[in-house]
Amino acid sequence: MKENTGIYIHIPFCVRKCNYCAFLSAPSDERTREEYVQSLINEIGMRSVTDVCDTVYFGGGTPSVLKPEQIERILDSVRTQFSISEDAEITIEANPGTLGDDNDSALSTLKSYRRMGINRLSMGVQSMDDDRLKYLGRIHDSESVKRDIALAREAGFDNINLDIIFSVPGETLEEAMEDIRQIAELEPEHISFYSLQLEEGTPLFEQWESGAIEEVSDDVDRETYHRGCSMLKALGYEQYEISNFARMAEHDGQHDGQHDGQCDDRRSRHNSKYWSMTPYVGIGLGASGFEHGTRYRNLTKLSDYEAAIRDGKLPVEEEHVNTAHDNISESVFLGLRRIEGVKFADVPLEEAGLTRDEKGFRQYYKEAMKDAHSFEETGHLIIDDEGIRLTETGIDISNSIMALFV
């Protein structure tokens, strides 16, 4: 089955940069934002995709620092340029406390999102502990989270993702569990549960380097992860990727004939494209894309990006035409991020003159499979006649397993 293309749009603005954040994002003034929106619209005009697109994703930064009217103009140009399917998943990342100055304005923002067709909201909650939120440099508190989610429901959002961050320095296992409990109480359809990574160039990294703070030990980090996963599953979320959980087909497809079970599947359709070698367009500062077998990344400096757009050039900084090996290895290591793993039939082995099955796979990865089998013996990997997948403990050391296949 040919999968539809996705569209990622990067908004590199935020109210203030968080202490752990290494993304392309910074505070901005109104004029900068408006100029950027204009550039985005111009870039969209330069892009062309012939396939149908069934996801649009506004990521950041904090896309909700743009005015709804600006989002709408971007979305309008996307709809003009690309063929967006009617049932497209359209996500916006929003941070609590950025939707409006008061309840009314926040509700009005959320309603305009709905009106323009945005049907999925992803909120960077991170924690429900106000001290920890402060430590992370977030601008919101737990009360505003509760309020914003209630407003989102009121506006009609029935597909909400909440991010949870764990292994924040100083956090205990119990505190992490408490965060999960409280966030699950808000009943989001989707949860991203990921461990904090100290990235170079962030304030937290510098504090860690100077010895002022200590990283949560690997042992606690992994225990939090595994207990967190179990708790989320017990709460009715299905894990479908290393860090992602979703409500799935509650009605098991037997409830009514109109829906085929898929409609209650709240897995992120957009993010799933990254793990299945599906094409996606990357638009905006530093955005990555994958189209026609080519991976590219846009310019990462705002002035360069805007200059390129002004000159009528695609703002692409790096471009790499995937080789057969790239396609094969990427499909394996990205596929391994999924809980269902990678199926031999999904690996484009024919590009290497082999068959898309176990035999072809074993032939292509003759050496790697020796090591893979020792990971199988230690209980980190499951290899069956359909494909390979990580076990729960395999996830802990997934990099070393994925590295076998690159």
Added chain:
Amino acid sequence: MSYLNNIRNFSIIAHIDHGKSTLADRLIEKTGLVQSRDMKEQYLDNMDIERERGITIKLQTTRLKYKANDGQEYILNLIDTPGHVDFNYEVSRSLAACDGAVLVIDATQGVEAQTLGNVYLALDEDLEILPVLNKMDLDSARPEEAKAEIEDIIGLDASEAPKISAKTGMGIDEMLEKLVEVIPPPQGDPEGKLKALIFDSYYDSYKGVVIYTRIFDGAVKRGDIIKMMNTGKNYEVTEVGYCIPGMLPADELKAGEVGYICGSIKQVADARVGDTITLANNPCDTALKGYKKAQSMVYCGIFPAEGEKYENVKDALEKLQVNDAAFNFEPENSAALGYGFRCGFLGLLHMDVITERLEREFDLDVITTLPSVIYKVVMKDGSVKWIQNPSNLPDIMEIAHIEEPIVKADIMTPNEYVGSIMTLCQNRRGKMIHMEYLTKTRVQLHYELPLNEVIYDFFDALKSRTRGYASLDYEFLRYQQARLVKLDILLNRELIDALSTIVPEEEANAKGRGICEKLKDIIPRHQFEVPIQAAIGQKVIARETVRAYRKDVLAKCYGGDVSRKKKLLEKQKAGKKRMRQFGQITVPQEAFTEVLKLDDGK
């Protein structure tokens, strides 16, 4: 008058860094046949490793022409010499081809340990020595003190020593005049029976083995059948010529001259450096004296790394051996590392250079094991075994005693460092023989040290304790009985033979602990706990554990940035290539060489 009167064969000898190679460059520039614009810096150091380290390992030779003030043109054959204590043998072969030597002394440093060592080698060959004061362009030059040191310490008349700067070219003409005057012309009979010394050779893929030679008597030309007096093999000469330093073919080479000979010599081991060349149909009576077979002092195992072919390593070692009479190897089999080679070297630097060349010039991936000296093992039945691989040490019950090589080490240092050098030597089981003040501020310490203690990182430790001011020269003295035991290392309860070492009994516990701690840092975490144990016989004396890997996972794939993630994984994979697999345990290759470099402070 004989043509011999217009030839001078000489070497430049110096302590490391005293400017020997720079002076050679300057001479080539002034009198050589190479245009200065074609010169690379330090022309004679033609290996990358040499240029990077600023040392000369491989000999080079070059022919220079100099028109002296007496109106005559002289042929100067400059034979370069290596500048490190490891390569004393190569120095001695070069010197044997010469009639004199220019002794370069850094006027800012004065006489150093290797200056002395090299002077003694030159005197052994009855060479005329011309002392020269270098680096006179520097403000810190102290020519009078340096002269006094030459006279007091070496006993050479330095009153007329030319003052030069090899860097700026200052004083070079005066030095050349002096050279022609002081160094005697070669002796020899061009009509006599051919007698020529091989002082170097290398393998050229087009011409076969190229021999560098000094002709003592007779002549040799293309078409001659030459005979190697040691190996007894005959070859037809295909080309003779001069080194300028590139190859310049000539009609013949005759007595007193220095040049090269090619003879389609394919079997590299047949052009033994130090051998005497003569004519097959008209041989000379006796070979040249003074050839002593190079004695390997340090041994280590060299094994093909994962995925590298044994044959490739063997070919490369053979090719290196032709250039290097002091390097030898034989096949060896290790339970841990498989098939490889036991290799003998003059010293640690020599070993480093060979292994580095294997990786750089031959693009091979090899693992080198811990260096070891040769132990003399006297068995209870009275027989003697020479052991250069610790894992071959016989059963302790059958051993009467073990003897280890002791060297006589001469350390020269400014007096303020005497205390810390004495501590260092004491830690290395050294015995002080005596100490003398060469001048008011310069001291020479004479020690007897087990060679085993010198080969690891003694030189580095010495340099770091004296801010680089101390210098070291050493030579083999004797074998001496010592209480030694074999220290084994077990990873995941399996003996890794390539990590076994022989250590003094009273230091075994400390060494065992040190090695375990070091390995704990070097060995990466696995999916399970890896115990590291040090044992003597069956008795475990130290233990560390590498904790199991708990986490190696990236939480997020940033905004579809697959390339970034992929780069990380590729890096991880590349890192693994430098690893060696032992059953389930992955060990980085550095473990085999780094493990004994234990800081003295610990």
